[in-house]
Amino acid sequence: MQKPQTIFEKIWQNHIVHEEEGKPSLLYIDQHLVHEVTSPQAFEGLRLNNRKVRRPDLTFATMDHNVPTVNRESFKDEISKKQMEALKKNCEEFGIKLADMYHPDQGIVHVIGPQLGLTQPGKTIVCGDSHTSTHGAFGALAFGIGTSEVEHVLATQTIWQDKPKTLNVKVIGELGIGVTAKDLILAIIAKFGVQFGTGYVMEYTGELIRKMSMEERMTICNMSIEAGARAGLISPDQTTVDYLRGREMVPDGDAYDKLAAEWLQLATDEDAVYDHTVIIHANEIEPQVTWGTNPGMCVPISSTTPSIEKATYPDEVERALEYMGLKENQLMTSIEVDHVFIGSCTNSRLSDLKKAAAIVKGKKVKSGIRAMVVPGSFLVKQKAEEIGLDQIFMDAGFEWRNSGCSMCLGMNDDIVPAGGRCASTSNRNFEGRQGNGARTHLVSPEMAAAAAIEGHFVDVRTYASVPS
Numbered sequence: 001m002q003k004p005q006t007i008f009e010k011i012w013q014n015h016i017v018h019e020e021e022g023k024p025s026l027l028y029i030d031q032h033l034v035h036e037v038t039s040p041q042a043f044e045g046l047r048l049n050n051r052k053v054r055r056p057d058l059t060f061a062t063m064d065h066n067v068p069t070v071n072r073e074s075f076k077d078e079i080s081k082k083q084m085e086a087l088k089k090n091c092e093e094f095g096i097k098l099a100d101m102y103h104p105d106q107g108i109v110h111v112i113g114p115q116l117g118l119t120q121p122g123k124t125i126v127c128g129d130s131h132t133s134t135h136g137a138f139g140a141l142a143f144g145i146g147t148s149e150v151e152h153v154l155a156t157q158t159i160w161q162d163k164p165k166t167l168n169v170k171v172i173g174e175l176g177i178g179v180t181a182k183d184l185i186l187a188i189i190a191k192f193g194v195q196f197g198t199g200y201v202m203e204y205t206g207e208l209i210r211k212m213s214m215e216e217r218m219t220i221c222n223m224s225i226e227a228g229a230r231a232g233l234i235s236p237d238q239t240t241v242d243y244l245r246g247r248e249m250v251p252d253g254d255a256y257d258k259l260a261a262e263w264l265q266l267a268t269d270e271d272a273v274y275d276h277t278v279i280i281h282a283n284e285i286e287p288q289v290t291w292g293t294n295p296g297m298c299v300p301i302s303s304t305t306p307s308i309e310k311a312t313y314p315d316e317v318e319r320a321l322e323y324m325g326l327k328e329n330q331l332m333t334s335i336e337v338d339h340v341f342i343g344s345c346t347n348s349r350l351s352d353l354k355k356a357a358a359i360v361k362g363k364k365v366k367s368g369i370r371a372m373v374v375p376g377s378f379l380v381k382q383k384a385e386e387i388g389l390d391q392i393f394m395d396a397g398f399e400w401r402n403s404g405c406s407m408c409l410g411m412n413d414d415i416v417p418a419g420g421r422c423a424s425t426s427n428r429n430f431e432g433r434q435g436n437g438a439r440t441h442l443v444s445p446e447m448a449a450a451a452a453i454e455g456h457f458v459d460v461r462t463y464a465s466v467p468s
Ligand SMILES: CC(C)[C@H](C(=O)O)[C@@H](O)C(=O)O
Pocket: 037, 038, 065, 128, 129, 130, 131, 144, 409
C-alpha cells in the first residue's frame, strides 16, 4: 500500500518536471494569473529575448491594483496609467485573455480566479502577487512569485521551487456567533507570529474548516502569507465541488463529475504525516482588531493595546504604538476611526458584503467618518446590487464603488490621509499601507461595519443586529 500523503505532497509530485537532490525542483504551472503591477518588466524581458508566451491559454490577466473605482478614466498618476496601458498592449501582443477595467470578468485577481473557475483543486497556480495563497482554499498549490519569475513562467510554463515543508494548522471546536473566518486567521497570526509559517505550506484542517463556505476558506488562505507561509491549503471536499460546478472555466455534465471525483482523491490521506502541527481552539477566539503595524500585532476586542514594559520586544511595540497614535494599555473599544474600508481580496466577496450590510441596515454612518464599500469584482458588485445591498450601504452613508484593490493599498485615489485611522477588512496594516502616515486596523467585515456606525471599535457579539 502507498504511504499516506498530504495534499501538498500529491500536487507537488504531480507537477515535477525535473528534480535533483539538494537543488530546487522544476515545477509545471497549470494556471498563471497576471495583473498590471508585476507584469510590465516580465513582458519586456520576453520582447528583449525574442520569446513568446509558452501557453497563452493557461495565462489570464486582469487590471485591479490601479483601477480607479469611481470614474474609471481618472488615474492617480502617470505610473498607474502606464501600467494599465502596458498590460493591455502586452496581452494583445502575446495573445493573452485580459479582463480590462470595463470587462464583466474584471476584479481583484484573487476574486476572479475562483469566480471564473480558473482556480481548481490540484492545480499549480502562480501570480506575481503575494496573496495568491487565496486560491489554496480550493486545494490548489498557489503561491506568489516575483517579476523575474513571472517572465520565466510566461516563457516556459514552469518555475524553480525549493520544496516547502508541511504545517498542519488544526482547528478544534466552533467559532462563537459574530466571530468569523477573518478573526480565526488573525488570531492564529497573533498567537504564532508573522514568521511561523516561513518555509512551510500551511494546511488548515479540522471539522470547523470542513463546515466553512468557500468564501470563508478563501479569507483564511488569503492571509497565510501574513504568517510567512509559502502557501495556504485546504483539502477539497463536496463544498469545493459544489462551488465550482457550472462556472465558466470548468467542464459540464459527466465530464465535471469525473473531474470532481479526481479532485476529491487529492484530499490529505488519513494518517498522513506533517512536518509540524499546531492546534487552535476556535471556542477561545473573540472578534479581533489589530493595534499595530503588522498583522500579528492583534488582540481580542475585549482587550487593550499591549503594555510596553511587559512586551517581549518593547522597542517594536513602542514604535508601532507611536506610529498608530495609540497609548499602551488602551482599551480597543476606545479607539475611534475616521475611515472604514470594506473590500480587498480578503473580504470583498458577496457573503462579506451581505454580513456587513446586515449590521448597517437601517443605521447611519457616524458623522465625520468616510466609509466605502469596494466589491471584489464586477460580478460581486452586480450580484450585490441585485439583492439591494448597494442601497443599504448608500442609505447608511457608505460610498458604493466599482471593483478593484482600492484602499487596500492606495495605488488609486482611494487613500487614507496622514494621521487618518481606518477600520479595514484587508490583510496588511504596514506603515503607510493605505497612504503615507495612514493608520490601519484590520478587522472582519462585521467589525468594520459596526465601527462605521459607532465611530469606534465595538464588540459585534453584543451589537444589536449581529447576524447569526
Ligand atoms: C502589488 C503587489 C505586488 C502586492 C503583493 O504582492 O501582494 C499587493 O497586491 C499587496 O497586497 O501588497
